[in-house]
Amino acid sequence: MYYKLAPSILAADFCNLGLEVSTVAQAGAEYIHLDVMDGAFVPSISFGMPVLKSLRPCTEAVFDVHMMVEDPGRYVADMKACGADIITVHAEACTHLDRVVNQIREQGCRAGVALNPATPIHVLDCVLDQLDMVLIMTVNPGFGGQKFIPYTLDKVRSLRERINRLGLKTDIQVDGGVSAANVRGIMEAGANVFVAGSAVFGGDAAAKTKEFIEIFKGYES
Ligand code: DX5
Ligand code: ZN
Secondary structure (H helix, E strand, C coil): CCCEEEEEHHHCCHHHHHHHHHHHHHCCCCEEEEEEEECCCCCCECCCHHHHHHHHHHCCCEEEEEEECCCHHHHHHHHHHCCCCEEEEEHHHCCCHHHHHHHHHHCCCEEEEEECCCCCHHHHCCCHHHCCEEEEECCCCCCCCCCCCCCHHHHHHHHHHHHHHCCCCCEEEEECCCCCCCHHHHHHHCCCEEEECHHHHCCCHHHHHHHHHHHHHHHCC
């Protein structure tokens, strides 16, 4: 298994975003997690296309765009144009999930679908083989700095079993309340892409990034 860190810039210093992004990328983060919030699907509003576009020249890291947006298909082409590599939409926000997943793939992006803590994994049964990544939310989306919800680990375990049984290579990403203190247990449950906001940008971002990468190395096979 190959593990990746996706620092969420929601917890970064917005006055110095370019520097924050290049710091974690240089320290070994392969993904930059960009939380787009619309104030409708989730209570808060974060940032959108202009911020992605401005950050794109700052790094070659993979732009992992988490769309907490109602009817996200409306913005797939725009996100691609602004530099998105992976576009993850919420199953709960898509009336026509199959169509949106296809839109993402047609744009040449990797497709992810996110599930809120209370959404069961079986809603993905019909599209799982079309996905590059499933994002299991480990907090209720909308804010950084929340506490990890333990029952979501069972979903990670069941999903990894299912992916293995079907012979798929789908990544499992977790997002919310992930830290160097709990990441080992989440890896053991079967996740391999880890979003971390406050755990990375809450202190020395380069050192925190390296701490995660060191933990990953101990598990890589
Ligand atoms: C929450 C966002 C997360 C958030 C994670 O809705 O999707 O990506 O930034 O922040 P932490 O790691 O602080 O829980
Ligand atoms: Zn996120």
